[in-house]
Amino acid sequence: xxFIDMHTHSTFSDGIFSPGELVDYAVKKGLSGIAxxxxxxxDGIEEAIERASIHKGFxxxxxxxxxxxxxxxxxxILGYMIDYRMEYLLRILKYLQDTRNxxxxxxxDKLKKIxxxxxxxxxxxxxxxxxxxxxxxxxxLIQNGYVRTIENAFTKYLxxxxxxxxxxxxxxxxxAINIIRKAGGFSVIAHxxxxxxxxxxxxxxxxxIDGVEVYHSKHTVRQSEKFLKLAQKHNLFITxxxxxxxxxxDGKENGDLGSVKVPLENIMELLK
Ligand code: AMP
Ligand code: FE
Ligand code: FE
Ligand code: ZN
Numbered sequence: 001x002x003f004i005d006m007h008t009h010s011t012f013s014d015g016i017f018s019p020g021e022l023v024d025y026a027v028k029k030g031l032s033g034i035a036x037x038x039x040x041x042x043d044g045i046e047e048a049i050e051r052a053s054i055h056k057g058f059x060x061x062x063x064x065x066x067x068x069x070x071x072x073x074x075x076x077i078l079g080y081m082i083d084y085r086m087e088y089l090l091r092i093l094k095y096l097q098d099t100r101n102x103x104x105x106x107x108x109d110k111l112k113k114i115x116x117x118x119x120x121x122x123x124x125x126x127x128x129x130x131x132x133x134x135x136x137x138x139x140x141l142i143q144n145g146y147v148r149t150i151e152n153a154f155t156k157y158l159x160x161x162x163x164x165x166x167x168x169x170x171x172x173x174x175x176a177i178n179i180i181r182k183a184g185g186f187s188v189i190a191h192x193x194x195x196x197x198x199x200x201x202x203x204x205x206x207x208x209i210d211g212v213e214v215y216h217s218k219h220t221v222r223q224s225e226k227f228l229k230l231a232q233k234h235n236l237f238i239t240x241x242x243x244x245x246x247x248x249x250d251g252k253e254n255g256d257l258g259s260v261k262v263p264l265e266n267i268m269e270l271l272k
Contacts, residue, residue, distance in 0.1 A: 002032035003261035004059060007078065007190070007213065007241025010036060011128050012044035013065075014135040016246040019048035022257070023058065029258040033059030033267070035080060035241065040066065040096040041131045042084035059264060061271070064093070065190060066179070069170040073197050075189070075204075077176040078213065078239075081271055082185035089183040097131050099169035104132045110164040111141075111157065118144055134158045135245070173200075174207050186210035186270070188239050193223040205234050211270075215240025215262065217255045237270055238262070 009015030010022050017025060019036060026034045036048050045062045052058040064079045082089060108120055118140045126143075127136040138153035147153045157164040171179070180187040188211035189204050201212075212231040215224050224240075231238045244257040253259050 002264040003030075003258070004033035004035070004061070004264045004267050005031055005241045005244065005258050005261045006035040006061065006063075006080070006239045006267065007037050007065075007216070007260070008034050008244045008257065009038055009065075010044040010048070010130075012041050012130045013038035014130065014133040014245060019044040020051040022244075023048050023051040023055065023060070025257055027055050027058060029256075031258050031261060032057065032264045033061065034257075035061035035063040035078075037063040037065045037078055037080075037241070039131055039133060040064070040093055040100065042082065042089070042093065043129070045084045059268075061267065063185075064180075066096075066176040067168060067170045068173045068176045070173050070200055070203065071197060073195065073200065074170065075173055075195065075200055076191065077173060077180070077204075077209070078188040078190045079176075079180035079183065079185045080188060080239075082180060082183040084183075086183050089179065092179055096169065096171075100132050103166050103168050104137060106166045107134070107137055107158070107164050110166065111137075114163050116141070116146055116157070116164070118146075173204055173209075177204075177208055186237065188213055188237060191216040191218060191243065192227055193219040201230065205236070209236070211237025211239055213240060214238045215260045217242045217260050239267070 010019045036045050038044050042064050048060045052060045061080055062084045066077045068075045068077055123136050123140045126139050138150040141147050141153045177187045187209050189209050190213050192201055212227050214227040214231055240260050240262045242260040248255045
């Protein structure tokens with residue numbers, strides 16, 4: 001049976017593999033396809049498609065992961081099969097990327113005020129071609145010896161409630177769903193198991209979300225069962241992915257590329 005991992009990040013956002021490396025790694029892991037779902041950018045898709053063309057039959061689903069906010073909580077919405085060349089979509093993503101750059105500067109300023117010195121240019125170097133996110137600042141904090149792990153950087157400095165936290169500009173869920181629809185794609189609620197509020201899911205279903213990421217590397221089996229039932233009840237698409245950013249340290253399987261996957265056949269059915 002063939003499988004696809006529907007949630008991956010490349011160097012175009014906060015993953016450590018370039019889209020080409022991601023495809024090679026996926027082939028090595030025995031996958032038959034991946035969706036490229038970088039945060040707020042579609043710039044990595046073309047490179048992935050190009051690389052996939054040398055692996056016969058390997059499927060790339062063009063995607064994006066948009067950050068939205070509802071009732072003070074961050075809600076990630078995945079868009080699949082979007083027209084990643086569409087001017088309208090690119091303009092909105094460009095705006096979100098600009099606001100991320102400004103936010104990075106604010107975070108670095110806040111760090112400076114508490115005696116932590118990292119500079120914007122280093123963070124830019126770490127993010128490379130990519131959209132800047134807190135993980136890049138976390139890596140710079142590690143490089144400068146302030147923390148040992150990305151997790152530490154978040155808890156100590158970058159997470160909500162920590163001293164250098166700066167919120168990012170977010171769309172509303174309705175806006176994200178409409179953008180994805182306008183770009184010809186379908187919308188899926190990402191990792192619903194990470195949501196604190198119980199009401200958000202019903203709200204998203206109410207406003208027309210197309211699918212649910214039932215399977216995710218941070219979901220428990222019980223959570224996935226619950227979301228599967230919910231998706232079936234409301235006739236929503238069922239997807240799943242690892243949310244791969246980098247190979248897990250200490251050789252763990254959970255979170256690695258392909259650690260969560262769905263039958264390719266099911267996804268191809270949706271893409272028709
Ligand atoms: P940003 O989009 O800049 O707000 O950064 C959010 C990203 O940081 C998420 O997509 C994750 O990849 C990562 N992240 C968020 N919280 C943590 C955490 N506690 N530890 C490690 N990585 C995190
Ligand atoms: Fe991320
Ligand atoms: Fe996410
Ligand atoms: Zn993600």
